Amino acid sequence: MQRLIIVCLLVGFPVLAKAQSIAQKADAAMHRVFGEQAVLTKETLPIDPPMRSAVQKRSEEEVGDKVIVHKALKDGKIIGYGIVDDVRGKAQPITYITLFHPDGKIADVEVLVYREPYGGEVAYESFRKQFRGKSSNSQLRVGHDIQNVAGATISSKAITYGAKKIAVLFDELRKAGKL
Amino acid sequence: MRVSYILVLRPLLRLSLYSTLVFIVPSQTVRAQSSEDSIPSTSLQNFLDKTHIGGYGEITYKAPNEGDVPRLDIPRFVIYLDHYFSDKWAMKSETEIEHVKLERGEGGEIGLEQAFLDYHANSHIGWRTGLLLIPMGIINQTHEPNTFYSVERPQFDEQVIPTTWREIGTGVYGDLSEGLKYQLYVTEGLKTQEITSEGLDGGKQEGSAGEETSDFMAGSDASHPALSAKLEVLPFAGLRIGASTYIEPGYTHDISRSFFMSVLDARYEHGPLHIRGEGGVINTGDASDFPHVPTGARGGYVEAAYNVMPLFSSAESELLPFVRVERIEFSSRSDTTEANFSTDRDIDRNTITAGLAFKPLDNIILKADYRVTKIEGELDYRQFSLGLGFAY
Numbered sequence: 163m164q165r166l167i168i169v170c171l172l173v174g175f176p177v178l179a180k181a182q183s184i185a186q187k188a189d190a191a192m193h194r195v196f197g198e199q200a201v202l203t204k205e206t207l208p209i210d211p212p213m214r215s216a217v218q219k220r221s222e223e224e225v226g227d228k229v230i231v232h233k234a235l236k237d238g239k240i241i242g243y244g245i246v247d248d249v250r251g252k253a254q255p256i257t258y259i260t261l262f263h264p265d266g267k268i269a270d271v272e273v274l275v276y277r278e279p280y281g282g283e284v285a286y287e288s289f290r291k292q293f294r295g296k297s298s299n300s301q302l303r304v305g306h307d308i309q310n311v312a313g314a315t316i317s318s319k320a321i322t323y324g325a326k327k328i329a330v331l332f333d334e335l336r337k338a339g340k341l
Numbered sequence: 342m343r344v345s346y347i348l349v350l351r352p353l354l355r356l357s358l359y360s361t362l363v364f365i366v367p368s369q370t371v372r373a374q375s376s377e378d379s380i381p382s383t384s385l386q387n388f389l390d391k392t393h394i395g396g397y398g399e400i401t402y403k404a405p406n407e408g409d410v411p412r413l414d415i416p417r418f419v420i421y422l423d424h425y426f427s428d429k430w431a432m433k434s435e436t437e438i439e440h441v442k443l444e445r446g447e448g449g450e451i452g453l454e455q456a457f458l459d460y461h462a463n464s465h466i467g468w469r470t471g472l473l474l475i476p477m478g479i480i481n482q483t484h485e486p487n488t489f490y491s492v493e494r495p496q497f498d499e500q501v502i503p504t505t506w507r508e509i510g511t512g513v514y515g516d517l518s519e520g521l522k523y524q525l526y527v528t529e530g531l532k533t534q535e536i537t538s539e540g541l542d543g544g545k546q547e548g549s550a551g552e553e554t555s556d557f558m559a560g561s562d563a564s565h566p567a568l569s570a571k572l573e574v575l576p577f578a579g580l581r582i583g584a585s586t587y588i589e590p591g592y593t594h595d596i597s598r599s600f601f602m603s604v605l606d607a608r609y610e611h612g613p614l615h616i617r618g619e620g621g622v623i624n625t626g627d628a629s630d631f632p633h634v635p636t637g638a639r640g641g642y643v644e645a646a647y648n649v650m651p652l653f654s655s656a657e658s659e660l661l662p663f664v665r666v667e668r669i670e671f672s673s674r675s676d677t678t679e680a681n682f683s684t685d686r687d688i689d690r691n692t693i694t695a696g697l698a699f700k701p702l703d704n705i706i707l708k709a710d711y712r713v714t715k716i717e718g719e720l721d722y723r724q725f726s727l728g729l730g731f732a733y
Contacts, residue, residue, distance in 0.1 A: 252395075253393035253395060253421075253423055254393065254425055275428055276464075277425060277428050277431075277461070278431075278461075279431065279433065279459050279461055279467060279469070279514070280482075282464060282516075283522075283575055285464065286519050286520055286575065286578075287519060288519075288520065288575065288576070288577045288578050289578045292578065305612055305613065305648065305651075306612070306651075309577075309578040309579045309610065309611065309612070310578065310579070310610060311575065311578050311579075311581070312575070312578070312579050312580055312581040312608040312609065312610045313479075313483065313581045313608050315703070316703065318578075319703065
């Protein structure tokens, strides 16, 4: 009986752990929000020092010197954008994507990889829906316009700070005519 | 009933160690299959990226009223050492020094508070084996000092739930569906006959035989395993409701009466308002045939805190006045006489704690509170406490 259980566990766990890459998960999120028919492309854009400092000033968060922007096209027209980013949870990075409508409003925020055993509730619809329709000009602060998941404050704050940073970056890229 | 419990639980517990050993080897296979999610640890930087060192601690001052000596203490200083082998495999540990030091066997305590291997397959199922925190109430699994506002943990979480309650075992956890979480573990059981009207603390095994230290005699008593489970519902972002159960089949007599414990908890947060509560019952089963063991216990608390900082400034820091009302009852044996030690009557404790917590940063907390405990027929116990806590 014990051997049978062990065999089941050994076979069962690798099957359950069917791996999907972060890129595949990002594409799946783009399709979910902007439609299965959308054509997806990617573009790497540089973030120059003035833009970096502008983002830092507005969001109080640091960004790197380049960003990969995912684009969803329909009939040759851009209908949505996505930016993948990591924020630090309690101990490990949380990989998430912020999706935007062309007008800069957040279409959705989706957690792509959550690595810690506790606190994965930030992936829930009830938390994520609060970001929809907000933009770089929104407050995006836990306890104000975003309610944290009860009992998961650290990851709730991490995702909220991250979404604010990416929304500001997206706005700066738009203003600079890069999108 | 008892036979069926033992038939199922004991092999499962035995399996925990067995399967831990077997699982470590095939982790290589899993890695190969999901290479995207894991990076082999070939360099020091890579190792450090995958390793998390952290911890928490608290420094306290407690001044009781009745002429007792005021005390300064570092009740806990804990070091986390976690290693993330991949996005799915992790080892998590907490090593604890209690009450500053242990010298020649006197003073505080040094021990593992958690040490387990975790396989986080996906959001629906994870598998965990090792020294685990029993999923009971709020504080036992989330006990960093910046997660609660009083200097000391609630009385309920010391006397009824013996925090930090950890035992060696194995089990699964995950989301049944979005907003519905479960945990289910089989662990070594409590030594239920060691329970007193002061609480369950003496009954914990914590993976250790206690005084027996030879290789042959070391380790906890795995002959009476227990099942613990928790279900949590999160209907919306600010609300979390939990229901926990712990069942340990009777083993002290031929007549089987299980030790049973059940706890409900809730946390509600809406902007600056934070409300939480826990409540539960215990039935000590067979162990209540021992004269010093209460037949059961029940109790709970409700706590409300309000972040008043936004009234004064736009800073991220939080200033939280709070108040907590608690009641705990330990029931005596119905046939006890006055000769029977301390449980010859029911013991009810009513406690009110009021205080102020200041969080300059999320991970740092300064606390001050005043606690009054009323026990029928005894003088009120009053205590003023100050605390400084951190987690990183």
